[in-house]
Amino acid sequence: MSSAIKDIQEIELLRHYHLDKVNPDTWVDEEDLPSWVHDDDINTEHDGQTTPRDRRNYSTDDETSTLSEQVDLLGLVKGNILKSKNVRGDAHLISSTQKSFNPQRYLYVVHADSSYDDLCVGVDQLKASMDQRSSALKVLAQDWGTQRLNSILRESYGKAHEVINPLLERREKIEKLRSTVGLLEPYRLFFNLPNTLQESIKQGKYQQAARDYNKGKVLLAQAFPTSTPSGLSNDNASSSLIETKRKSQLEEPWRGMEEHERNIRLLFELDTTTDPVWHCLSSQFRWIKKIMAESYDEQTILVEELRKSEEYLQSLNLTMSGRTDLFKQILGAVNSNEFENMFAKEPEVKVWLAIYAGVKTLSELLLRLLPDFWKLATAYMEGKIQKVQTQKRRTGVNVVDPQRVVQCHEMVKEIVELYSSQMSFMLIDSLVLEPHEKHNDQQGEDQEHPEALRRENSVMTAFFLGKIVTEVSNCVNDVNGLSLRGGAFLILMDMMQRIRWKFIEIVCEYWGEDAKVFYRHEDWTLQTENSQITLFVGLFYQFHEYCLRSAYKYASIWTAATEDSVPSDDVLAVVPVQFTEKVRKTFLDALYSFLDGLVHLAFADAERTNSHNQDGGHAGAVSLDTLQEGRGAKTIDITQLDSRILITISNLNELRSVTISKLLKDFERTCTISMADDGKTLMEVVDQLDSILFDDYIKRKTVVASRLLTDGILYGGIDWYSASKPTGVNSYMYEALLSLVVVHAQISEIAPPLVSRALSALLVNMAQDCLKCFQQVERFGMGGMLQATLEMEFMNHTLSQYQTPSSDEILQIIYGTIDRAYQSEGGENLQAEMAALKKVLSDARRATQIQFMCFKKPK
Structure with a gap:
């Protein structure tokens, strides 16, 4: 191309875009252009003649611009649109060559009446016209100002090949790897399994580890149906580690039974070679025996220390007056809810509370440990928790080793026997009877004051034995609800029977002994409402009635008669005949002893009576020289035999007419036994x-x-x-x-x-x-x-x-x-x-x- 043509093209280009140089430095808006530029663009006419300047600057672009302003862009309006639409002030807004061209305004001015279909046709025509003009412009400026750019692009293209070709090669390799990974995707878990198992074990997520391990086994079986690769040592080691940790957890007693069951099932999922259920049962069995033995030792040591304490030993030397006063206080408060708090500082009460705490602790321990153990043992014996065996797949029943079943029953029996032996020793052979046996051994040393050798009294003993027998009975009944088999519950029934009988023996013996010396509690205090009798009569009724209720409570407290029996809240167990007969005999003997004591009290030597009562008086009791009631001057010299005999006769009349009748009715109502003959004989003795x-x-x-x-x-x-x-x-x-x-x-x-x-x-x-x-x-x-x-x-x-x-x-x-x-x-x-x-x-x-x-x- 000649330089002249190139210069002309450059001039035309500058003319068309209103530029002063090919490479402008700033952008110039149309509003900032000289007025002659706008005049040329608008194609101003003077009387229909074009000025020389206009003619000089007229070119193809000017013609195109002028035509585009006068001709409809969509090709729908014929002729000059400026004249046909009478456009004046909006000419620059509808001129396609202006920066201020507004398409919406153009459509509103030129095509306000055009239909939608016509507009669609116009759009297609506009697109075709623009494609033609674009081609013409490309031909006009292909190489203009692009040579340097082309050289840069060519250099860039070469460098791009240098960079991209390796990437393309890598991409090809990646695609191949991706294809390969796609084929191995179902087996991805297997390749990551060793690390996954190790990480799960490290974090203690054993359930997740077991699931992953089982998935790996399935995957392995699918991949290698006939053989197992030799490189699975890591998986086996992980499985062994999980098994070891879960077995160790089965030996930890503080874990709940639900957690133990989860661990057992997990071990079965890992195809453990040992029986995790039996491992758990054995471990729990050993631990239960150990903890029960330790707890028993702690409780017995505490009781023995209290019995050997200086405070308790000194209390054995309590004076007769002190014991009499304490006995009356105990008898007066025994039915109060504050009884234990009132006498909590008494050495005897401290010992009884320690015995009761020991019984309660051992009973609660049994009820906390045995149910879970029996639940697991039952599930094991019934085949509900073992690994599915081949025979079960065929028959639907899991066969359990009969020897294991026998061993399960034996373990339960051994736990129950341990509890039974502990209760028997604590309540029958040692703690309760130890001071009582000492009393029997020493009783021959002082026949005149037998009560002085024993601190325990029947009322205190009856109260705490009642609490103890209730605690043991509740424990036995709760165990009965577990439906133990294999003779285990019969052991508890036998224990309960022996405890009941021993408690009856103890209370009846204390009852009888206290009745023999009950006359020593007579302080000759007259009743306020009936001054002819003393408070002594009412005191005896309270004592006798409480001992009766307590003894019969031990005899009638409920325990299951058979292993399958279910307790009823409103039905008491049938009381054995020997129990009732023991209570009846003691009831009558105590009454006769009390009556003998009255006669002894009335005929006692005046000086000895005076000495005893001065020593045995309690706070609030009147003196022996005078008995005063209210503000009256009633004076009774009870040092005189006549006075004592008359008061005793009045007391006998009260016993005959009121007290003994009430006691007989109480006995008949409590024990459901007729006392008509015994009552007749008793009245004859009173007479x-x-x-x-x-x-x-x-x-x-x-x-x-x-x-x-x-x-x-x-x-x-x-x-x-x-x-x-x-x-x-x-x-x-x-x-x-x-x-x-x-x-x-x-x-x-x-x-x-x-x-x-x-x-x-x-x-x-x-x-x-x-x-x-x-x-x-x-x-x-x-x-x-x-x-x-x-x-x-x-x-x-x-x-x-x-x-x-x-x-x-x-x-x-x-x-x-x-x-x-x-x-x-x-x-x-x-x-x-x-x-x-x-x-x-x-x-x-x-x-x-x-x-x-x-x-x-x-x-």
């Missing part, structure tokens, strides 16, 4: 004791009156045959009756209900004394007969309130005796003499009505 005490009192009170009557009738110098007619009652009769006034006062002060009974008995005794004396008089004259009759009538009328058939009968015998011994002189007017005698009798009674007012019957 006998009452008669002994009452007769002793009456006999001693009759002595004074008897001596006065005897001395007066036989030795008072009265000549009953020659005596003159009576003018009054002899003094011996006054004195005899006055002795009864003293008795009346004494009884009224201590036991008012006994006044009538006592005076009636004394009247009979006086009448008998008079009869004996008058029977010794050989003959009576008129005056002697009238004097004897007067005195008998005076005694009878003065004590008329206390007359009984017996006294009346004796009085008639006396009159008959006198009448038979009377020797009449003849000529007496007996009727007149008797009328005169009545006047003397009336005068005598009137004169003594103040002295003998106490004998007058209340209105």
Whole structure:
């Protein structure tokens, strides 16, 4: 191409793009161009003539630009669009050669009335026109300003070949590798398995390791159906490591049974060569025995240390008064919810609490360990947790080694036997009976004070044995709910039976021993609501009733009768006959012992009674010299035998009418046994004791009156045959009756209900004394007969309130005796003499009505 043509092309290019040089440095907007540029572009006309400048600058591009502005770009409007659309101010907006060209405005001005289909056709025409113009421009400027660029591109192309060719070769290799990896993709797990297993084991993800291992086995079987590659040592080592760690976890007792089962199943998945279930059972069995033995040793050592403590040994030397006071406090609070807290500092209570804590600990330990062990053993024996065997695939039943089944039952039995032996030793052979046996060994050393050798009392013992037997019974019943087989539960039933019987023996023995010396708790404190009896009677009822309930509780507490029995909440077990008979015998013996104690207490030597009660009194008890009730002046000298006997008789009356009847009803209701015959016998004994005490009192009170009557009738110098007619009652009769006034006062002060009974008995005794004396008089004259009759009538009328058939009968015998011994002189007017005698009798009674007012019957 010539340089002239090149220059022309360059000029035209600059002209078309309004540039001043081929390589401009800045961009110039159309608004910034000189006005002549715009004039040329708009193709301004002057009277239809083109100026020389216009003609000089006119070229193909100018023509194209001018035509594009006047001709519709879409080819839908014919002719000049500027004139046809009357375009004026928007000419630059619809000019395609301007930077401000607005397509939307163009369509709005030129094609506002064009249809959618026409516009689609116009678009196609515009695209074809643009393709043609693009081709023309490419032909016009192909090499213009691109030579340097072409050389750069050629150099770049060469360098690109140098860089890209190796990449393309690598890409080809990658594609081949990718294809190969695609073929090996199903086996990717197998190649990563050793590292995966090691990492999972290191992180403790044994379940994940087992799953990956099993996947590897399946993959291996698919890849090598007939042989196994030799390079699998890493996988086998990983499997062995997992197996070792899981087996070690099976030996860890603190892990739950669910975790053990997961480990067992995991080991089965790893095709373990050993039996993980049996390994777990054996390990758990050894650990359970070990932990139970250690716990038992700890509990027994604690109890033994408490028994050997200085505090406990000193408490054995507690004085009688201290023991009496403690016993009453214990008995008064035994039914309180705060009982243990109230006496928590007592050495005896500390020992009992330690024994109970030991029983509770061992029972809870058994209930925590045995259920899981039995659950696993049952699943093992029933074939629910073993590896699937060939026979199971055929029959659906997993066959378990019979020897293993026997061993499982034996292990359960051995655990139960261990618990049973521990309970038996703790509750039967050692801890509970140790002090009691010592008491029996030493009892012969001091027969007079047997209770002084034993600190434990029946109430305290009964309370804690009740807690213990309840704890053991609950444990046995819970174990029964496990449905143990193989005779294991029978061991617990036998243990429970022996514990129940031993507890009954202990409480009954303590019960009986305390009843024998229960009289020592009498402090002669009168009841507030009934001052004729002491608090001692109510105290005995509380003691006797509590021991009865406790003993029967041990006898009747529920335990399963068979291995398959299910306990019922409202049904008690049938109480063995020997249990009930033991309780019944102790119940009656304790009552008899208590009654004997009452008599012993009443007849005890006054000085010894005084010494005992001064030592045995407790806070709040009244002194022995006086018993005061409220603000009254009631004073009772219980150092006197008469006072003690009268109070004891009143207590016996309370026992007969109230207390013993209640106790018999309690026993019948509790033990469902009739006590009619025993009750009848018991009442007879009470009556006998009452008669002994009452007769002793009456006999001693009759002595004074008897001596006065005897001395007066036989030795008072009265000549009953020659005596003159009576003018009054002899003094011996006054004195005899006055002795009864003293008795009346004494009884009224201590036991008012006994006044009538006592005076009636004394009247009979006086009448008998008079009869004996008058029977010794050989003959009576008129005056002697009238004097004897007067005195008998005076005694009878003065004590008329206390007359009984017996006294009346004796009085008639006396009159008959006198009448038979009377020797009449003849000529007496007996009727007149008797009328005169009545006047003397009336005068005598009137004169003594103040002295003998106490004998007058209340209105």
